[in-house]
Amino acid sequence: MRSQYSPLLFFIYPAIAMCLGWGLRGTIGGGPVGALIPGAMVSLVLCQLLNRRNSVGFIICLGALGIGIGGHQTYGQTIGLSRVEETYLWGSFAMAVKGAVWGFLGGAVLGLAFVRDRFTTKQILFAMTAMVAATFVGWAYLDVPRHPYFYFSDPDKPRAEIWAGLLLGGLALLASLAVSSDNKVPASFAMWGLLFGGLGFGLGGQLIAIGSRLEPPYRSFSWWKGMEFSFGFLLGSGLGLAAYLNRDQLAEPATPTPELVPKQTPFLPALFLGAILVLTVHRLHFTVPVLFIMVIELAVLTGLVLNSNFFGWHIAVTLTVYSFGLDLMRAIGRLLRDGKEVYFSDNIGTWWVIVALMSLGTAVAVTANYRTKQPSIKAMLLLITWTGTSVGLMKMYQQSQQNHEVNYYFVCGTFLVSAILTTLIAWMIPESRPIDAAETA
Incomplete structure (x- = not known):
């Protein structure tokens, strides 16, 4: 069923959700795992706008991981280059390149997820294998040597670096898909992601460069968060435009995908399987000493979730919430070590219970939602939105203890306004009804 929503809604709704998601990403955890937040949120929003009902777990899993991959890139020193007059142009160019690569690979993976029914399992797995191999080649022969023309951090x-590896990985993914099919959706998402990702990070980074040149007290404003909000807003809007322009090709597949974990699976065994998957993926992510571990995770998990929306829901939602719950615990540990106030309890055991209940509650909610006749996209979006916003506000309170009051009110205000707008728009869009036999006959 074709989406009936306006191009303005396709532009603004993903932009607001990803603005919030990227702001939370910078406050919660950072790195590739933190970048699951905006990826999961924008994927859920696009599924809502496109009236998707089947394969939603697969789509949001690939969306979360695909956009999260960009978090492998290091960019703190890259931004630092833009603050110095002698390297300003080089640093600004580098930020645009890294943002473009982020959007390019993330967009390609998300576009593939939406049209997975146009490719066979072998074609998809071959493309993922090519992506991993090309990422390794680009990293080993372009990033590792630190050639002056390819290295965007401080040589001293x-x-x-990994940006060149991720760029070659995205190109290999698209090339492999092009050999298999003439479907242009993944390439379209990649190009829009490249354009708006480059603009988002390139222009957003200018806020930091300009802010560093201002006199106090303006220099101490949270220009970094302004960059994150800008990057998220623009990349989200670009992916929304890609979805709108390709909406006729993103119709629901005629045949639902087979499920490794059927809806009839008893609740407790299903919950156990979901929780074990999340714990395993999280542990492997932080124990396997490979710089581009999430590229490998994406390829492996794609093979798993091709036939399991259930596991896809858990990777996109449960893993995301579990990850920023653990990051909250690390923040609380730092506060206690520094003798700072810890919200409403200084008992570390109490906080472990709270985080455990939040994570377990999310796993229960995802499992229960999956077992319904038509899983709710809206409920899962709001679950990530408000658990993430709550943790983000607590992390900002931690920073307020270090006398960053102006940043505190600006960032917290943006979090709350974005979360409320995301909630209001999500609430106005009706849930898609379950597909009946007449629609696929």
């Missing part, structure tokens, strides 16, 4: 304090 070198950090490991």
Whole structure:
């Protein structure tokens, strides 16, 4: 069924959700795991706008991981280059390149997720294998040598780069898909992601460069958060435009995908399987010493969720909430070590219970939602929105203890306004009804 929503809604709704998601990403955890937040949120929003009902778990899983991959890139020193007059242009160019790569690979993976029924399992797995191989080649032969034309960090304090590897990985993914099919949706999403990702990070980064040149007290404003909000807003709007322009090709597949975990599976065994998957993926992510571990995770998990929306829901929602719950615990630990106030309880055991209940509650909600006749996209979007916003506000309170009052009110205000707008728009869009036999006959 074709989406009936206006191009304005396709532009503004993903932009607001991803603005919030990226702001939360910078406050909660950071890195690839933190970048699951905006990826999961924008994927859920686009599924809502496109009236998707089947394969939603697969789509949001690939969307979360695909956009999260960009978090492998290091960019703190890159932004630092833009603050110095002699390297301003190089740093600004580098930020645009890294934002473009982020949007390019993330967009390609998300576009593939929406049209997975146009490709066979072998074609998709071959494309994922090519992506992993090309990422390794680009990283080993372009990033690792730190050639001046390819290295965007401080050569005096070198950090490991991966942007060239991710760029080649995205190109290999699209090339492999192009050999298999003439479907242009993944390439379209990749191009819109490249354009708006480059604009978002490139222009957003200028806020930091300009802010660093201002006199106090304006220099101490949270220009970094302004960059994150801008990047999220623009990349979200670009992915929304890609979805709108390709909406006729993003119709519901005629045949639902087979499920490794049927809806009739008893609740407790299903919950156990989902929780074990989340714990395993999270543990492997932080124990396997490979810079581009999430690229490998994406390829492996794609093979799993091709036939399991259930596991896809847990990766996109449960893993995301579990990850920022653990990050909250790390923040509380730092506060206690520094003798700071810890919200309403200084008992670390109490906080472990709270985080455990939040994570378990999310796993229960995802499992229960999946077992309904038509899983609710809206409910899962709001679950991530408000658990993430709550944790983000607590993390900002931590920073307020270090006398960053102006940043505190600006960031917290943006979080709340974005969360409320996301909620209001989500609430206005009706849930898609379950597909009946007449629609697929």
